[in-house]
Amino acid sequence: MPVRGLILPAFALFLAVAGTAGAEEEKVKDNIDCGYPLTNAERSFCADKALKEADARMQEAFDRLRVRLVEIDADLPDHLKGAPASLDEAQTAWKTYADKDCTAYSFPFRGGTRGNELYRNCLIVLTMKRTEDLDATVEDYAN
Template sequence: MLKSLLLPLLCGCVLLQDAPVDAQEPKVDCETTEIQVEMTFCSEQQYNVADKRLNSQYQAARKVMKAWDADAMEGSDSADAAFVKAQRAWVAYRDAQCESYGFQGHGGSIEPQLIYDCQRDLTEKRTAEIKELAEAMGN
């Protein structure tokens, strides 16, 4: 008896788990929202776009650095290794700087938005720096 009662409940749970993920995506107008959770969502999305652009520019610059290294004199320092080292240091700087920046709203619902906005801003600036470097190195 108990088994026959639990089976429909278990089946219902499985059906809920199989719901499409897209149905859970919020529909937010980032141009007009005044709701903090939506503003934070929009800031996160903007940061994600900036981060993808940075990663694309980073990969393009790595190709330039590797080509530079291939043409360099044997025994000279690696442009690619120096670039990777600089980028790793920059990521650590960005994350620490933005964590610090977020303290303006520490403990409040605006804190994550401040961090995402800071990360987006610094990421966009770094993307431009990497592009300039790649162009100077021969891209």
């Protein structure tokens, strides 16, 4: 059989094995206690999970604020409109700031697992703070 003829069966075997490994990995992840992660792998998994959750909460707060700013803009004269676009720009700038700030914070340790852990933890804290700020702004514009 030519080599090209082996590629498709080999790829199918790879996908089958990868699917099984993925299912087993998910079972293991379900058993990780993120309240007390013991290994570097567990700490990394839990930090990634916490960052995804913080990002999701921040996105929800951002979306609520953006909807409110669109509502407010609709009632303003043209020369005062633009809050949603400004919010979009601010969020992009905040993401750049957070990345650079956490890179600077973790930079001395970037060669090992500690650096990645510090970077993610920094992003989690900044993201939670940003979420609080977005929520507070939504409350400010509630009336």
